[in-house]
Amino acid sequence: MTIVVITAVYAAYIVFWARFLMHALVWWRAVQRSSPEVPAPSSIKACALTFLDSVLFARLFRVDPALWFAEWSFHASLLLVLLRHLRYFLDPVPAWVWAVQTPGLIAGFLLPFTLGLVFAIRSSRRDEQYTSRPNMILLLLVLLLSVKGLVMNLWLRPNLVDVKLFVLGILRLDPSPLPAQGLFLIHFAMALLLFAFIPTHIFTAPIVMMEARKRQQALRLVMHDE
Amino acid sequence: MTNKRSFSHELLPRQVLEIDACTQCGECLKHCPIQDVHKNPLIAPPEKIRMFREFLRSTDGLKAQLFGLGHVDPKLLEDFTKAVYECTTCGACGQNCPVGIFTQRLWPMLRKEMVKRGLGPIGVQANLPKAIADSGNPYDKPAKERYAPWFPEQVRIEERSSIAYYAGCTGAYEAQPMVRGDVLVMHAAGEPFTMLPPEEEVCCGFPLFITGQHDLLKDLVLRLVEGYRARDVKTLVCSCPCCVNIMSRDWPIFYGKPLPFKIRHITQYAADALLSGKLKIKSSLNESVIYHDPCYLSRGVGVIEEPRAVLRSIPGLKLLEFDRHGLNSRCCGSGGAARKVFHENAIAMGRQTIDEAVAKKADRLILGCPACYAKVNEAMVGHTNQVKITDIMELVSGLI
Numbered sequence: 001m002t003i004v005v006i007t008a009v010y011a012a013y014i015v016f017w018a019r020f021l022m023h024a025l026v027w028w029r030a031v032q033r034s035s036p037e038v039p040a041p042s043s044i045k046a047c048a049l050t051f052l053d054s055v056l057f058a059r060l061f062r063v064d065p066a067l068w069f070a071e072w073s074f075h076a077s078l079l080l081v082l083l084r085h086l087r088y089f090l091d092p093v094p095a096w097v098w099a100v101q102t103p104g105l106i107a108g109f110l111l112p113f114t115l116g117l118v119f120a121i122r123s124s125r126r127d128e129q130y131t132s133r134p135n136m137i138l139l140l141l142v143l144l145l146s147v148k149g150l151v152m153n154l155w156l157r158p159n160l161v162d163v164k165l166f167v168l169g170i171l172r173l174d175p176s177p178l179p180a181q182g183l184f185l186i187h188f189a190m191a192l193l194l195f196a197f198i199p200t201h202i203f204t205a206p207i208v209m210m211e212a213r214k215r216q217q218a219l220r221l222v223m224h225d226e
Numbered sequence: 227m228t229n230k231r232s233f234s235h236e237l238l239p240r241q242v243l244e245i246d247a248c249t250q251c252g253e254c255l256k257h258c259p260i261q262d263v264h265k266n267p268l269i270a271p272p273e274k275i276r277m278f279r280e281f282l283r284s285t286d287g288l289k290a291q292l293f294g295l296g297h298v299d300p301k302l303l304e305d306f307t308k309a310v311y312e313c314t315t316c317g318a319c320g321q322n323c324p325v326g327i328f329t330q331r332l333w334p335m336l337r338k339e340m341v342k343r344g345l346g347p348i349g350v351q352a353n354l355p356k357a358i359a360d361s362g363n364p365y366d367k368p369a370k371e372r373y374a375p376w377f378p379e380q381v382r383i384e385e386r387s388s389i390a391y392y393a394g395c396t397g398a399y400e401a402q403p404m405v406r407g408d409v410l411v412m413h414a415a416g417e418p419f420t421m422l423p424p425e426e427e428v429c430c431g432f433p434l435f436i437t438g439q440h441d442l443l444k445d446l447v448l449r450l451v452e453g454y455r456a457r458d459v460k461t462l463v464c465s466c467p468c469c470v471n472i473m474s475r476d477w478p479i480f481y482g483k484p485l486p487f488k489i490r491h492i493t494q495y496a497a498d499a500l501l502s503g504k505l506k507i508k509s510s511l512n513e514s515v516i517y518h519d520p521c522y523l524s525r526g527v528g529v530i531e532e533p534r535a536v537l538r539s540i541p542g543l544k545l546l547e548f549d550r551h552g553l554n555s556r557c558c559g560s561g562g563a564a565r566k567v568f569h570e571n572a573i574a575m576g577r578q579t580i581d582e583a584v585a586k587k588a589d590r591l592i593l594g595c596p597a598c599y600a601k602v603n604e605a606m607v608g609h610t611n612q613v614k615i616t617d618i619m620e621l622v623s624g625l626i
Contacts, residue, residue, distance in 0.1 A: 008518075020287035023246060029286055030234055030242030036479045037238055060324040064252055130270045132250035146349045176551070204247040211240055212326020219528035222474050223489060 007184065008192060009170050012066065015196040023200045033143050038215035053209040076116035080107035081149070088167045108153065114141060130197040136198075141194050148187045158184040198201040228297070233281040236339040237499045244327040245282060247274040252321035253331075257550075258439040259557040260312060261576050267525040269309045271329060277306045278336060311348045312571065315436060316521035316557035330525060331343075333562070337438030347437040349369075349567040354433050355442055363395040364427035372424035376402035381413045384599075388419040390459040390487075392473075393431050394466035394596065403594035407619035408492050409466045414626045415499040419463070419510075422453045431466040434529060435476060436501035437563045447480040455486045465619060466494035467523035467595045468561075474527055491523060492619055493594065497532040500539050509625040510542035516588035517618070518548060518557035520595035533594055533618055540625060545585050559605070576605025584611040594618045 031110065040065035052058040057075070061068040084104025086097045122131075152158060160180035176186070234242050250272045255261050260269050281303070283289070284296035310333055317330025340346035347354075357366035375394065390413055399404035412419055421427065428450065431443045454462055463469050474489045497507035517537060523529045530552045538543050550556040559565060559575025579602055583591040591613045593599045593604055603615055 011356070018288065025288060025291060026234065026246070026282060026286045027243060029232070030237065030239040033239060035238045035240070038478075057324065059326060060251075060253070063256075063322045065325060091490045101409070122252075130250075130252035130255050130267050130272055132252070132272065135250050145305075165386070195265075199249070201247050201249050201325070205249065208240075208247040209245050209326050211243075214329065215326075215328060222527045223470065223491065223494065223529055225488075 002175065005178055005188070006170060006175045008189065012192040012196040016198065019196070019200065020203075021202070027204070040211070040218035042214055043217060046210065046213040046217055049213045050206065050210040053213065054206045059209070059212075067118070068115060070117040070121050073110065074118055075109040077111040080104045081111055081146070084106065084108070084183065088164050089171065091164075091168055101149050105153070106148065108149055112143060113149070115143045115146065119143075134197075138194065138197065141190055143188050145187060145194065148183060148190070154179075154184055156181065156183050231342075233286045233339060234286050236342060237335050238331075239372060240328075241335055242282075242331050244332060245275055245278055247325050248272055248323075248327060249325060250276065251324060252322055255493075257318040257322045257554075257556075257573050258552075259314060259316060259559065259578075260319065260571060262556075262578060263571055264562075268305055269312050271313075274306060274309050274313075274333075274336070275327075277302055277309075281306070295392075296420050300464050303343075303345060303566070307345045308348070310336050310340065311346060311351070311437075311562075312564060312568050313562055314557045314559060314575070315449045317525045318521070318554070318557065319485070321525055321553055329447075330521070331534045333437050337436070338440055339438070341438040341440075347439060347563075351433075351437045351439075351563055351567060354437060354563075355439050357382040358429045358434065358442060358446070362425065363399065364429055364433045365395060365399045369425040372398045372427065373421075374424075376406045377411055377604050378406060378413070381409050382418075383538060384418045387418045388456045388458060388460040389417055389419040390429065390454050390457060390462050391419050391421050391429070392462055392464040392469060393421070394464060394469045395433075395458055396468075396600065397466055398594035401504040401617065403620045404596055404599055404617035405568055406465075407621070407623040408621035411492070411496055411499075411505065411619050412463065414623070415495070415505045417499075417504065419458065420457050422450070426453050430469040430472055431480075432472040433563055435472055436468070443476075444480045447477050451477065451481050453484060453523040459487045461488045461490055463490050463492055463495045464598070465581075465594070465617075467491070467520035467526065467529075468597065470520040471526040471528075491527075491529045491532065491534040494529060496540075496622060497617065500536065505626065507540055507625050511540050511621075511625060512542040514544040514546055514587060515592050515616075516535065516546040516548060516583045516586055516622075517551075517592045517594070518558060518583075518598065519551055519563065520593075520598055521555060521557050523562055524555050524592060533592075536618060536622060539591065540622070546588050548582055548586070558593075558595075558598045558602050560595070560601035565597065565601050572601050573605045576602040577611070580606055580609060580613055581611050583613050588613060590614040590616055590621075592616055592618050592621060596621035 057068055057072050080100060080103050083100045088091045090097060158179050158181040162210060165176040166179055252272055254271045281298055284298050290296050313328055313333050317334045320327050320329030337346050346507050354364050357364050361367060362369055393405045428446055429447045434443055470489055478484050496505060517533055536545060557575060558579045559572035565572040593615060599617055606612060
């Protein structure tokens with residue numbers, strides 16, 4: 001069983017990089033071509049606004065404040081939960097990872113509710129007829145992962161020492177025995193699936209947001225004198 | 227269908243990233259005018275992007291690189307082509323995109339790719355290159371009818387001048403009160419201006435650009451730019467939002483260097499003339515009017531305040547606003563060269579514009595685009611709600 005799981009881990013790792021490289025190849029081929037377009041000038045303001053767009057989802061807030069609240073809470077909670085999980089991957093554990101343990105735990109409790117809110121807002125919108133099935137599957141996966149994580153935290157806690165040894169063993173290419181708990185296995189398998197199929201827009205969206213801000217600032221220059 | 231060339235061939239580098247950056251959230255659907263008239267998710271912006279991603283993967287992905295260009299379902303290509311041509315390219319989806327994808331420029335480039343593959347354009351759009359090559363305009367009308375039916379007798383055109391006026395094909399052939407108003411306002415401002423002879427004032431290239439048929443573009447641009455340069459033009463004034471959009475954004479690219487003159491929309495010219503006192507509005511108008519922002523003027527080139535400044539300068543006039551206005555304006559249905567092919571969509575969208583103007587108790591609907599003017603007037607025929615439709619310069623020219 002340990003060998004199967006470890007093989008799955010490395011397979012997920014390969015799938016992640018294969019997908020990333022596939023997309024990177026497309027991006028690379030595109031940027032290799034010369035563009036007749038004159039790029040909009042960059043500015044500190046555009047950078048600052050892009051930061052707000054990427055970190056606070058400012059553009060989403062402008063178009064849909066209710067969905068923004070749900071989506072931002074979900075992404076922030078997920079980030080804190082992921083940072084909390086770094087304690088299994090790092091040895092020694094840095095102080096800042098210890099510092100996010102309590103916020104990460106609180107975020108873990110909030111995560112399923114924020115996801116529920118995202119689903120509720122999306123399904124209540126009669127004017128939104130479009131549903132992306134891959135997006136929904138990924139959100140469902142995160143929902144199940146978060147619920148399983150909470151169940152393990154509250155009632156069926158695995159041996160955390162075994163978990164850490166197992167994870168570090170994988171990272172060091174020196175596998176340790178699989179922790180003996182079924183729920184952990186399911187949780188881990190689902191996390192692998194999420195890792196392998198993480199949406200690639202997380203890499204390109206910030207670049208496009210930056211271009212949008214630069215373009216927005218340059219719009220007035222198209223037909224007006226400076 | 228087996229591919230022979232990359233699907234990213236016609237896209238700008240930025241646009242390839244935009245295709246990848248779409249989160250498929252569907253927020254844009256709330257702002258799509260096509261979705262307002264028929265809720266067909268196949269035509270939704272994220273669905274078009276999802277389909278195009280599949281095409282891109284088939285030619286540019288890792289698998290394609292290792293094992294050769296992949297196979298694309300012809301039905302998917304057909305669905306995509308219809309969807310991308312049914313769009314009015316108004317750009318409201320991009321304006322409200324949480325990521326900021328510049329869809330007003332993306333859709334025309336996807337159309338160009340479909341043209342290169344022999345799948346686009348659709349219907350009468352395919353006649354455009356021949357019509358423009360033969361007669362100089364997309365309506366295939368004779369050049370002698372370009373100015374004669376509407377040009378005011380009292381207005382004198384200079385042979386050379388630092389200011390030139392470009393009437394545009396849609397204004398000259400389909401929205402004549404509008405271009406007549408432009409010329410009267412320019413005449414009233416008292417500054418001499420020139421125009422190209424009717425046989426030399428050819429299409430600006432926008433209908434070809436927007437339908438993805440770019441082959442004639444460079445030739446048209448060179449003819450026009452050289453024509454104005456020979457007349458010592460320093461400012462080219464035009465009232466058609468589509469024309470000013472391609473002139474300011476794309477002409478320099480096709481010309482190969484910055485244009486030797488500035489491009490100004492007629493409302494910019496009029497607003498400046500009013501401010502400097504060259505133009506005076508003598509009559510008042512005790513009406514509530516509502517101004518519709520043309521998509522290619524507001525979102526396209528950022529001309530939003532000037533039309534309002536012109537309208538506010540009319541004594542007695544009360545200016546109302548649509549719920550969606552300025553950068554967020556809603557398409558009236560005429561854009562993207564879709565009005566001649568997807569006629570019912572365009573009429574339905576035009577009627578939504580009329581209905582909102584009536585609901586806001588506007589006495590008059592003010593338009594600033596010849597395509598909007600032609601189509602919204604057409605949409606009002608047989609419609610229950612009726613409102614006076616006037617072009618902004620048609621209105622001003624009657625009050626000076």
